Amino acid sequence: MTIDSLPGSSGYLDMYPERKMRYFKNPFVVGVTVVAGIGGLLFGYDTGVISGALLYIKDDFEAVNQSSFLQETIVSMALVGAIIGAAAGGWINDAYGRKKATLLADIIFALGSVVMAAAPDPYVLILGRLLVGLGVGVASVTAPVYIAEVSPSEIRGGLVSTNVLMITGGQFLSYLVNLAFTEVPGTWRWMLGAASVPAVIQFSLMLFLPESPRWLFIKDKKDEAVSVLSKIYDFPRLEDEIDYLNSQLEEERQKKKDVSYWDVFKTKEIRLAFIAGAGLQAFQQFTGINTVMYYSPTIVQMAGFKSNQLALLLSLIVAGMNAVGTILGIYLIDKAGRKKLALSSLAGVIVSLLILWGSFFAESSSSTSGLYGWLAVIGLMLYIAFFAPGMGPVPWTVNSEIYPEAYRGICGGMSATVNWVSNLIVAQTFLSVAEAVGTGTTFLILAGIAVIAFAFVVAFLPETKGLTFEEVESIWKEKAWGNGSNTQSLLESGNES
Numbered sequence: 001m002t003i004d005s006l007p008g009s010s011g012y013l014d015m016y017p018e019r020k021m022r023y024f025k026n027p028f029v030v031g032v033t034v035v036a037g038i039g040g041l042l043f044g045y046d047t048g049v050i051s052g053a054l055l056y057i058k059d060d061f062e063a064v065n066q067s068s069f070l071q072e073t074i075v076s077m078a079l080v081g082a083i084i085g086a087a088a089g090g091w092i093n094d095a096y097g098r099k100k101a102t103l104l105a106d107i108i109f110a111l112g113s114v115v116m117a118a119a120p121d122p123y124v125l126i127l128g129r130l131l132v133g134l135g136v137g138v139a140s141v142t143a144p145v146y147i148a149e150v151s152p153s154e155i156r157g158g159l160v161s162t163n164v165l166m167i168t169g170g171q172f173l174s175y176l177v178n179l180a181f182t183e184v185p186g187t188w189r190w191m192l193g194a195a196s197v198p199a200v201i202q203f204s205l206m207l208f209l210p211e212s213p214r215w216l217f218i219k220d221k222k223d224e225a226v227s228v229l230s231k232i233y234d235f236p237r238l239e240d241e242i243d244y245l246n247s248q249l250e251e252e253r254q255k256k257k258d259v260s261y262w263d264v265f266k267t268k269e270i271r272l273a274f275i276a277g278a279g280l281q282a283f284q285q286f287t288g289i290n291t292v293m294y295y296s297p298t299i300v301q302m303a304g305f306k307s308n309q310l311a312l313l314l315s316l317i318v319a320g321m322n323a324v325g326t327i328l329g330i331y332l333i334d335k336a337g338r339k340k341l342a343l344s345s346l347a348g349v350i351v352s353l354l355i356l357w358g359s360f361f362a363e364s365s366s367s368t369s370g371l372y373g374w375l376a377v378i379g380l381m382l383y384i385a386f387f388a389p390g391m392g393p394v395p396w397t398v399n400s401e402i403y404p405e406a407y408r409g410i411c412g413g414m415s416a417t418v419n420w421v422s423n424l425i426v427a428q429t430f431l432s433v434a435e436a437v438g439t440g441t442t443f444l445i446l447a448g449i450a451v452i453a454f455a456f457v458v459a460f461l462p463e464t465k466g467l468t469f470e471e472v473e474s475i476w477k478e479k480a481w482g483n484g485s486n487t488q489s490l491l492e493s494g495n496e497s
């Protein structure tokens, strides 16, 4: 078999269109995606639930009510945990596999939720937030990689983006749960403790699911790998996929017994991939998504609507639109491709941020509020409508597919760490920047960042739609070394060892 006729390359699937898979064709693949995606659900739930829960925590703990430092720490400790969890989770994924990483994340999630629900004081609560944050960090690396590795290449983008739908769905759900528990005694304890339920469910279901076939293969467990692949592909594609793994991964397995963080920076093709992946993650955050997700009620109030209820209702609508928009992303990502989707999403985000800037600017220099407030709400809605299908799912998808097998965990973990650090910076500074330079100008700054993000995607992101992992790898080798890339990179890895 020649490279052109290998599974996943468009040549192969054009030759055998009947072997192409559709999203819902294989219940096993969809099942694995949904179970792995519970990690995304917990990610969304645990980051979304706190804004509502905090209102009631303040009622119970006077110390929290008195101290904005304690409030900020309760909110951001989960992000600190996620930073550590993503960095360590990448390594755990490569060393122990995707399944053990998921099970570990669930144990930490469940423990953290119970600690929070039972917290006798704010400090135990902060410890619980750190624990669930660790779980979120590990899950944010593991779920996309695990899903990508069981996915047929032609629907990989949609399947990995399903995890992002679980994130946005989890955020929406957390707002609903917050509304549901407002009148129940114990309020915030239920809101925070509820997250242990999906963690226990995922843990139990995961025990019945197999390890990722690619990870098994690279760890020299070929028989197990083949038995998992046989659940994904029918004959004869199964046979072709096995041939493919044999020819491509064998080389990588021989070459890399030990992987280190340092190699990521030393090896040119991995470095290039990491720059693209981590850059995309940073831009996802610095274009301001979480100013909207965490502060949309505040933004609505800044725009002149003083009613709490209206603000909460609008933020529920924003979260709902975000989830619905992700479904559009699932549909488009394997059709339009990652790059086009990211670029059109960014173009829309830029226009929406300019509308937000304009409305706040006009509001501040006009005596009649109301009209411009509605313009700000429209800006907010447009922002979500454009962000959700593109810049939401594309960074997670790209990071699950652009690294060589032996580095997929480590690099995915490092770039997820970049995502969480950027998230923390934006969340911690948004309100004070808005206070210092004005809300309108803050949105103008975000629009400027989105313009840079657009140029970054044009310059650094290759299109990976439908490609097999090995084809993606050869793109980086070619970028790093031009033609004759294989010889060069072999020489380089020879020099390193």
Ligand code: BGC
Pocket (backbone or CB within 6 Å): 164, 167, 168, 284, 289, 290, 293, 322, 391, 392, 393, 419, 423
């Ligand atoms: C981001 C999260 C964000 C969510 C909002 C995800 O892709 O990584 O930080 O809160 O989208 O929808």
